[in-house]
Amino acid sequence: MHDSILDQELSSALEDGIESAKRRQILEGARKVFLARGFDGASMGEIAKVAGVSKGTLYVYFDSKESLFEALTTEEKQGLAEVLFKLDAEDPDVRGVLRKLGLSYLRRMGKPEHISSIRMVMGAAEKFPRLGQAFYEAGPCQGIARLKSYFDRQVEAGRLSIEDTGVAAQHLLDLCVSGMLRRLLFSVGDPPTEDQIQKNVENALRVFFAAYGPDAPKQ
Template sequence: MANTATQERGRAAPQAASGESDKRRQILEGARQVFMASGFDGASMGEIAKAAGVSKGTLYVYFDSKEALFEALTIEAKEGLAENLFRLDEHDPDVRAVLTRLGISYLAMMARPEHVSIIRMVIGACEKFPRFGQAFYEAGPACGVGRLKAYIEGQISAGRLAADDTDLAAKHFLQLCQAGMLTRLLFNAGAAPDEAEISHRVAEAVRVFYAGYGPSAAG
């Protein structure tokens, strides 16, 4: 009997954890909808609870303030982006192909309307709450640059690239890819890029990157 009870408790624990995780995701999705529509200052915990389909009491069990909820939402959005995009095969000898795949995925994600809206939302809130901007930057841009930096260092060791400052080299590649595109989208000053524009941007980024960091550039 004792063993059966222990087994039942063991099964119940993961189920409870899964339920809590589902509820948290439900709340974050409701918060995302409200923050996107109203911005940080215009959103209320009551509206978020309604959009998430939970009571305010349940909402406060998971997040004790609107600030905590907003920070969790922005960090999760950026962490997922960095993890999904910056999976680089360091053993593939075709560095141009690896960088091309990264560049295309990176620009496609950066151009998504919901991603642009998240950036606008964080920019609007971080003057009042600087930690939001810092958390967003560390979870997304800094994480992505760090992963690309590590990849570049591996390719330098393999003799496929040459760079003295690998952190700057990683930033150079990403900036070469988007080169004003994000600014255009943030200010709603033009349409999102189509596949042809993305392919052209990335091909040029790889070409220019190799001019500066290809193995023949070592001096």
């Protein structure tokens, strides 16, 4: 009886692993097709072909191109937020923590494939607003929420002076990409160099701490 239960649990775990791998395989194929064709130009048939699965299998996992696109963008942005916004609230060097975040954030935002994904979502959002909302909630909103929580801890510790930590989180991220993200979205110039990234982040930190540092004027 005990061995039978173990066999069932092992079989279930194996099936879950196969299901997860197949889903990941489909999402990876979809990512390639969406980036190459855009949302409107992509077809479920081509996605199935690139992913190496049948259309029948594809529809078992995702019932429409919209649901597949939403799952892809949501998972990618959630994963990015988890990786970028790991902030040590106990580290007294707030500037150092935010410098590390700013550099990682801007390096990622400036990648051509990331710019392409933003354009793709913006192109699809007018026809399918839910896709734009899902992208925004999974990415920017998650990052801002994590940064807000970090700022709350720093205000409590007296390391920052902020009245609205949510607004301050948006300010910092906007300052980091200031003058860079917009031109990249319009395909103006080359991706930022490491020197340009570091200069942008240092400028952002200087403005941020002038407004929100522990010695900043009370708001």
